[in-house]
Amino acid sequence: MLQAAWNGGKQDGCSGHPPERRRCEGDQTVVTCTKSGVNLMPSNSIFSRRSFMQISAAASAMAAFKIVHEPMAVRAAWQGYPSGAVRIDSNENPLGPSATAREAASAIVADGGRYDDDLTGKLEALVAGQYELKPDYVHAYAGSSSPLSYAVFALTSAKKSYVTADPGYELGMMACPFSGTRVVKVPLTKTYAHDVKAMLAQAPDAGLFYVCTPNNPTGTMTSHSEIEYLVEHKPKGSVVMVDEAYIHFSDGTSVIDLVKANKDVIVLLTFSKIYGMAGLRCGLVIARPDLQTKIAGHGGWSAMPTTAVVAATASLQDAQLVPERKRINTEIREQACQWLASNGYSYVPSQANHFMMDVKRPAKEVIDAMQKQNVFIGRVWPAMPTSVRISVGTPAEMEQFQAAFLRVMNGRTVGWSLPEAKPRRRNLDGFVLPA
């Protein structure tokens, strides 16, 4: 049952760094790595639950400070991508907002002095209509990251754990040090699905199960029936949050039907991915009204950016947008994967706008070398240290990626490097991490 507190979002291990001892609350001692910040407490510690909680709270508080603080310094230093950079590191959609979405967003700017909440209500009603839900089952946010954080504060605590996949999208567990929540990271199955039985077994105290499908970073699906199993067998009072940020790229089935059936299920949707609106900020929470209330109560009362609201509305009214963009994304992704295979590199088959590729060496080295080629690729997850996430760019960007990747992997980068690698801002659907 006992697990070490989350290691601080670091992708590297802590080998070679001297351990540091710090005296904490409850007169307990926590050992962390001075350089990587990784918590060195053993996973199978013999500490009592209570002493674990004391240690965990103190360690989490310290780690949390570091987590948020370092990115702020990086944010101040980061000057943006160099000119001509290939940006396939943040699961963005290079197509951007659709033509009608752009027109709608531009047209509303002159009215930007008004809150215009009725537009948000109309967007929510449109979504509700399309999914055949009651209007109060839909709530819009400025992106789906915020309500994910709010759900952690609303549904977990020192006594109710947060259960997520490893590797998985990190934002939710980054809130856990602030709520004093135990994080239970459960490895994916051999097919890179969420291991729902292991998630259940490892967290009888679960407050919130987080399932991202297709998963970030692997792009792999967890089936509707597996999520149903999770919902049917979860501890009483717990909630299953299904992040469907990437589902439009896939052949998978949404679990919004479980929301409609009034199960303890929250679905997150976003306009940041297939709709190409990452910078405009619009996400949706689909859930029962009582769950909406809990989430909104933890910070979700702010007005929406009207530019995003009208762009989202226009996007939903274009029935061709999703199938067309799905086709484009699939084509480019499959071409890139076939190219990798033909060059002897392996990857995880994906149904999203990103995929994990195995570089057979510490992936951080490849990321840094690629950056010097002006090609920005995604990050590493500790569970897959020799793999790196690649987002699907335009055909031209993927060609540049391929050329740079061969140069890097074959050691033929002399004369190609940029003068120096600048401080880099890392983006997790909006949150920043140091490189």
Added chain:
Amino acid sequence: MLQAAWNGGKQDGCSGHPPERRRCEGDQTVVTCTKSGVNLMPSNSIFSRRSFMQISAAASAMAAFKIVHEPMAVRAAWQGYPSGAVRIDSNENPLGPSATAREAASAIVADGGRYDDDLTGKLEALVAGQYELKPDYVHAYAGSSSPLSYAVFALTSAKKSYVTADPGYELGMMACPFSGTRVVKVPLTKTYAHDVKAMLAQAPDAGLFYVCTPNNPTGTMTSHSEIEYLVEHKPKGSVVMVDEAYIHFSDGTSVIDLVKANKDVIVLLTFSKIYGMAGLRCGLVIARPDLQTKIAGHGGWSAMPTTAVVAATASLQDAQLVPERKRINTEIREQACQWLASNGYSYVPSQANHFMMDVKRPAKEVIDAMQKQNVFIGRVWPAMPTSVRISVGTPAEMEQFQAAFLRVMNGRTVGWSLPEAKPRRRNLDGFVLPA
């Protein structure tokens, strides 16, 4: 010391509605009004602190559900303002974003597929430069409402109260039922300043003092020296948050110097008011990095709307914008107030883009009657039941307001009314309340 939990955001009292008894946690009984939801517990209850907390938590949880739930129903029903409506109800700026801000926002829409965090970093650096602060003292949010909520969760608890003015801006105390925080509402002084000595006296357990200056709804100032006094005498570990949303309209002095001096002070700024960007969503938290970390940890990790970021940046680069808009606002506000005085109505002298006018009857009646004239005026605060807040509109809007107001007050509204008053969405810088 003991105060009833916040009454649920209701502006009306509960006279005439039958009280309802509910059995709560800890086998205690709470009495609430069935219709208004107002907590009927006496302010000077003899309950012990512990039993108060038990009751309060349960009552708050119930009230909170109602608070958030009703607005959602209203939001679904509200279809927006009728054509030609005069909108002086939400402290918006009718001038909207400046010309350069509009251009910048429209120009970035095509790049809306990118998170473009570097733009946020540059905005924060620009603000830091203008105030001569280190970059990590500035953090941008999609409006200032969210970080106000986050601060409640970060800095208050069942043991650390939230202290605010009465009447005052409500958003912070609306988060308190979700954090289990006691709300201490302290009446303004006779000059409508925050009564900092009373705030200190009534909250030895304070976690967060909230001071809005100029105050919403009264538009009145709390001086720099009074805030200094509060900071110097506050309980150890507590924090003073100063909301300067309206300060650009006033002759007052910002307390950002106290942040610079590393005091326990957080300043909120917004681009929603003088900059006319309420619908674009950009606010700023100015605070020491350790306080920034605590606030951001409670949900502040989401990317910014780039339309708002570039519009804010353009606005800050226009040195004439604030003085010019301040002059325009002052002129229209003072004309409106003189007109009221010349017609025998009293008002609270204001330094903001809104003011309280006394209608000498239950203000709700006047609001409803004005709505039938297609003139939407602001809301009522329980502490000033015969006053209503008026936002400063354009000269043409204020003329329409004056004509409608005379008709309403003189009972000459026959033939002017709209067919029916539709459900109305109430906006508190983004949050919605039922009418």
